[in-house]
């Protein structure tokens with residue numbers, strides 16, 4: 001996912017390139033992102049290159065309910081501006097002040113290579129679910145006997161329900177006694 005965009009930078013405003021991303025992978029913050037597929041469009045603006053990437057990808061995590069491995073599918077539509085370090089090609093970066101902030105993930109290096117890996121990785125990280133699931137209807141772990149309820153059907157839910165009713169019945173009994 002590294003593109004040489006010298007041609008784009010020396011071209012006209014609004015020039016664009018399109019690239020296919022096929023079965024790429026990357027690692028970011030301990031996450032291994034695989035099967036990255038989609039399209040990336042690069043467009044020259046006056047001082048930057050506007051990158052639009054529409055991709056889908058896959059990663060693996062633990063299910064937030066049952067803790068078993070879960071395959072997580074993620075869809076990302078990223079739009080970011082990359083700034084060229086090569087001041088010969090575009091007017092702008094030479095004039096930047098110390099106040100300007102440049103995200104190191106969104107830089108086009110001096111050899112005019114635009115590396116999408118980190119920027120896209122950050123976008124994918126942001127799109128990962130906070131509570132991944134192994135399947136939409138995962139039943140999770142029983143809080144009482146800790147079995148995986150996708151595999152074993154325990155009877156805890158029913159008995160804890162009964163216990164609560166028993167407790168309530170006792171309270172009502174007490175209430176009835178004190179009322180006497």
Ligand SMILES: [Zn+2]
Nearest residue numbers: 063066134138
């Ligand atoms: Zn699960």
Ligand SMILES: [Zn+2]
Nearest residue numbers: 142145154156
């Ligand atoms: Zn149980």
